[in-house]
Amino acid sequence: MTERAGNGEARVEPGAAPATPAEEGPAADTAIPDLLNRIAELEDLRLRALADLDNLRKRCDSQVSRAEQETRAAVTREWLPVIDNLDRALAHSGADPDALIEGVRQVREQALNVLARLGYPRRDDLGAMFDPARHDAVAARSGTSARDGSVVEVIQPGYGEGDHQLRPAQVVVARSG
Numbered sequence: 001m002t003e004r005a006g007n008g009e010a011r012v013e014p015g016a017a018p019a020t021p022a023e024e025g026p027a028a029d030t031a032i033p034d035l036l037n038r039i040a041e042l043e044d045l046r047l048r049a050l051a052d053l054d055n056l057r058k059r060c061d062s063q064v065s066r067a068e069q070e071t072r073a074a075v076t077r078e079w080l081p082v083i084d085n086l087d088r089a090l091a092h093s094g095a096d097p098d099a100l101i102e103g104v105r106q107v108r109e110q111a112l113n114v115l116a117r118l119g120y121p122r123r124d125d126l127g128a129m130f131d132p133a134r135h136d137a138v139a140a141r142s143g144t145s146a147r148d149g150s151v152v153e154v155i156q157p158g159y160g161e162g163d164h165q166l167r168p169a170q171v172v173v174a175r176s177g
Contacts, residue, residue, distance in 0.1 A: 050104065122159055127151060138155055138170045
């Protein structure tokens with residue numbers, strides 16, 4: 001059985017069947033179309049929000065792509081002088097070998113400076129204690145006077161520090177016994 005509460009709302013007694021729209025009267029006749037209109041409005045808002053979100057994602061992708069291209073171009077510009085100097089060294093390959101070697105050393109130093117400016121300085125790990133976050137041990141060597149666990153030879157240097165490590169150093173580590 002359905003009764004009207006003092007505030008005009010229908011109240012269903014426990015165990016009673018809910019009222020049908022015909023039993024509700026004129027209020028039910030206008031409520032359903034109003035609710036259907038509200039559902040349609042909300043669905044339209046949902047679709048608009050999804051379209052706005054998709055447009056925002058596309059704009060962000062475009063901006064990220066442009067930023068990546070600009071970053072790559074900036075890094076490439078840093079390396080152009082190194083390439084230019086290597087070309088000059090090759091152009092003088094018939095010159096005095098000592099002068100050529102000195103030129104290559106200078107270009108190498110220039111390349112190391114570029115890496116440092118980009119945030120990846122070359123590390124000198126010789127004598128440092130082995131750290132698996134910074135080093136890849138490729139061998140162990142016993143019979144050295146070096147402290148156990150220290151780097152006694154750098155096979156390939158590491159570049160960068162901490163979270164900004166380009167690559168770890170490949171090292172030989174001292175081992176007792």
